[in-house]
Amino acid sequence: MRYRHKVTDRQVEWFIGGLLRAGVIAAATIAVAGGIGYLVRHAEDSPQYAIFRAEPDYLRKVWAVLSGAFALRTDALIQAGLLALIAVPILRVAVSMVAFALERDLLYSLVTALVLGILLFSLLGGRI
């Protein structure tokens, strides 16, 4: 790609379509793998959801979920898959931002950066 080559909206749409599909498949695969592992270990459990108890810390924080998943804790592995799923639209916005920047579209680069900022703020807990 030459330096002055301009990216078109159509090319971006193709790339994003592939990204979304691959992202959903990857996230679902991680989560299902964790789910199978969980069922093998906890086949006898009968979970209760009638009374709300907030999830433990290792299923709430991004870094804790990831380190739990790498330690092959099955419930953390499912959560990592769900986290990957949440990351798919965020990644999509990030790609759009890069694309707008490559198109030299300053206005929409800024609009997209704002959306990305809101999403990342929420992902990190939404605390001010």
Next chain:
Amino acid sequence: MTALLACGSTAAGFIGSLTGLGGGVIIIPLLSLLLGVDIRYAIGASLVSVIATSSGAAAAYVREGFSNIRVGMFLEVATTLGALGGAIVALHVAPGVIAVIFGGVLLYSAYLSFRAPPGDGGAAEASKLGVLLRMDGSYPTPEGPRHYHVRSVPAGFGLMALAGVLSGLLGIGSGALKVIAMDRVMKLPFKVSTTTSNFMIGVTAAASAGVYLSRGYIDPVLSLPIMVGVLAGSLAGSRVLTGAPTRALRIAFAVTIVLLGIEMIYKGFSGRL
């Protein structure tokens, strides 16, 4: 329990995609009224499934060239801020209040499903803001690309903020409201509105999912079968039927939604949720 959840979610995703309502509107009453799941867990699980279906469907739509990325991205400033606000508000109000609002949304959805499907709009004249923000676009038709203009950007933006608040508060995609904002208010062509709405739903849901995750509302063991079920159901639904559902199906569905809405409001007020 897991098998039951997966089957119920598949049905919810299937019906949601046939009626265009999305899975969340069905999955949350199913979980909280029928299976006795606390509505906060139900909202967390629903949000995850909303992201899955939106992203899965958008993967196909985006390449068809109907969705308007500029309109979508600009309005997403409103939906993500709204969703973030809605999720933070939801953390501080009683589950009963959420249930009552949810019931109201169900009743309104039933009303909407009886309105005539909109025509293939498209504004004749451009608007100042639409041109300034370079939102006007075109979409492919058998006779070649058709151009359209965008109108009433501020009103559309406001309605999108409301859609975002509802999405963040209730854990639904609020796709119907997004389509109304674009199709009725901003006068985008219907096909452009629905596909752009679909792409926005996932981003909106992601904006509140982070807040819910960090507060422990998203239970992995509950959410997984629901996510997989809704995803499978909606994929099946979009293959089976392309076009408007029959009138009988619509009526049966609207009646169900009304009953669920009333029960949701009743349980919310009586504090048994």
